[in-house]
Amino acid sequence: MFKDTITVLGNSAALPVRDRKLSAHLLETDRHSLLFDCGEGTQFQLFNLKKKIQRISKIFITHLHGDHFFGLPGLLSTMYMLGRQKPIDIYGPEGIEDYLTQLNKICTAEFKFEINFHIIKVESKELIMENESYSIYAFPLIHRKETYGYLYEQKDMKPNIKKSFVRENEIPVEWFARIKNGEDYIDEDGKVFLNNEITELRRAPKSYAFCTDTIFMPQLIDYVKDVTILYHEATFLSINKKEATAKKHSTATDAANIAKEANVGTLIIGHFSARYSNLSLFEDEAKEIFKNTIIAEEGLLIEL
Amino acid sequence: MFKDTITVLGNSAALPVRDRKLSAHLLETDRHSLLFDCGEGTQFQLFNLKKKIQRISKIFITHLHGDHFFGLPGLLSTMYMLGRQKPIDIYGPEGIEDYLTQLNKICTAEFKFEINFHIIKVESKELIMENESYSIYAFPLIHRKETYGYLYEQKDMKPNIKKSFVRENEIPVEWFARIKNGEDYIDEDGKVFLNNEITELRRAPKSYAFCTDTIFMPQLIDYVKDVTILYHEATFLSINKKEATAKKHSTATDAANIAKEANVGTLIIGHFSARYSNLSLFEDEAKEIFKNTIIAEEGLLIEL
Numbered sequence: 004m005f006k007d008t009i010t011v012l013g014n015s016a017a018l019p020v021r022d023r024k025l026s027a028h029l030l031e032t033d034r035h036s037l038l039f040d041c042g043e044g045t046q047f048q049l050f051n052l053k054k055k056i057q058r059i060s061k062i063f064i065t066h067l068h069g070d071h072f073f074g075l076p077g078l079l080s081t082m083y084m085l086g087r088q089k090p091i092d093i094y095g096p097e098g099i100e101d102y103l104t105q106l107n108k109i110c111t112a113e114f115k116f117e118i119n120f121h122i123i124k125v126e127s128k129e130l131i132m133e134n135e136s137y138s139i140y141a142f143p144l145i146h147r148k149e150t151y152g153y154l155y156e157q158k159d160m161k162p163n164i165k166k167s168f169v170r171e172n173e174i175p176v177e178w179f180a181r182i183k184n185g186e187d188y189i190d191e192d193g194k195v196f197l198n199n200e201i202t203e204l205r206r207a208p209k210s211y212a213f214c215t216d217t218i219f220m221p222q223l224i225d226y227v228k229d230v231t232i233l234y235h236e237a238t239f240l241s242i243n244k245k246e247a248t249a250k251k252h253s254t255a256t257d258a259a260n261i262a263k264e265a266n267v268g269t270l271i272i273g274h275f276s277a278r279y280s281n282l283s284l285f286e287d288e289a290k291e292i293f294k295n296t297i298i299a300e301e302g303l304l305i306e307l
Numbered sequence: 308m309f310k311d312t313i314t315v316l317g318n319s320a321a322l323p324v325r326d327r328k329l330s331a332h333l334l335e336t337d338r339h340s341l342l343f344d345c346g347e348g349t350q351f352q353l354f355n356l357k358k359k360i361q362r363i364s365k366i367f368i369t370h371l372h373g374d375h376f377f378g379l380p381g382l383l384s385t386m387y388m389l390g391r392q393k394p395i396d397i398y399g400p401e402g403i404e405d406y407l408t409q410l411n412k413i414c415t416a417e418f419k420f421e422i423n424f425h426i427i428k429v430e431s432k433e434l435i436m437e438n439e440s441y442s443i444y445a446f447p448l449i450h451r452k453e454t455y456g457y458l459y460e461q462k463d464m465k466p467n468i469k470k471s472f473v474r475e476n477e478i479p480v481e482w483f484a485r486i487k488n489g490e491d492y493i494d495e496d497g498k499v500f501l502n503n504e505i506t507e508l509r510r511a512p513k514s515y516a517f518c519t520d521t522i523f524m525p526q527l528i529d530y531v532k533d534v535t536i537l538y539h540e541a542t543f544l545s546i547n548k549k550e551a552t553a554k555k556h557s558t559a560t561d562a563a564n565i566a567k568e569a570n571v572g573t574l575i576i577g578h579f580s581a582r583y584s585n586l587s588l589f590e591d592e593a594k595e596i597f598k599n600t601i602i603a604e605e606g607l608l609i610e611l
Contacts, residue, residue, distance in 0.1 A: 019385070043378070
């Protein structure tokens, strides 16, 4: 069975120094890919990691600071030059549409396939899209600019019918839809086959939240309650807490506290300030509070 | 004596595939650096090659296709975050100022040091700036968009006075300015010291032209006559001449013909289409016509 994966494309805050790339995560489902943020050079990282860029169907931008969206024009332009015709959905705060539309004019349509803009404007957690497989929610973060976090949530999937069981017991195909919906099967002789004999449960739905950039924000605990994987920014170490607060960023401790209180499965921390060369300090600090913490190493691929 | 150098930051056309970076050259003088074009990721290349980004005082953009300017916002933003206060000059076609000004608003001033825009609009070769050390000319190229080439030309430098000679012959310092201007020195006894005994010539002024993107353009021969180093795009090999013409690009042969007719010192070719993996084919093709051809390998540093 295909499992959704998340790939870290960059983990650096603001400056692309120390050879660390800028903010972007790729979520790959069985059908397509979702991109969260798109700092400068995201297209290079996608190529380096051999990701199929035309698979990307939706892009979610957290906020309009350069390190989170300056890679958009280049990525869209490359998609177009490589023959893209299918549309793309872009979600983000106000300003993103005007920016790309004006740029497209200046460049004489460098990306002239269909772009559907979805301007986010929410004051608490709200559903912003869904299909039969998953839902996406947006919620406000607190930063120096209007910023949103995103939550990807798989839908509860109907159980699978055990092929060997239905073959052995000659259960007719006409019944399958009813069985998938939870009914027991009763054959012509009145013999009852219980639903849980015929079916096997699929994995419980998983979820993934992308939260960057933000100050420590207790309201977030509610928004990301019980998620499978929480990505939370950790721009600073606790020794620089004052600066974190002034710049409306979080520390590794802040991120770990959110993860712990929200009872998440795994915490990924990233968006590290360029001043730090040793990322294990972040890991150590967060693990003191929340053991299941992972550093957003570039190229890290994790199954949901 | 300091010699100006040129560093190739990227050589790829349009798409950043095969790990080739996008269009940008850095010219370093003894006082500051000039950047020609700024494709996405130029700031990463500057960091990788350990170039000092705050040394860049002027940026020249050839045209508004993404692979030649999508790196500007990120570079300016990084300059600002690293504390830049001194102004920068940006030269380029109409549209560049509106684009960066609007972007600066959206991002709430990601680059709020002074940017002096110089919109280029010339129909033949024209002086666009000069100081005591060099002049810069712009001239039109022929491409699918309004495009300009740039010519950097060192000024004729006054000769150096030979220190040992003036010491031995007790030539008074009050005469130095006159000697530098070409006068002979006559001492109190009427003895004549010829100017060319007292001085030594400095290197002849050098020049560098940056020509991308353009179709084969005979008018260019005049514009870049006798330059020391000519950078000329060679997006295609001759076998794809038809496509080159249709897309208003040049072949390696085209570039070499310009170099030969213009009697340049060295030809650098770059801006290679992503379809070609073997760049030596470009070198072979150009050298058939113009022997002193160099491939714009990334990181190539060449003295002017």
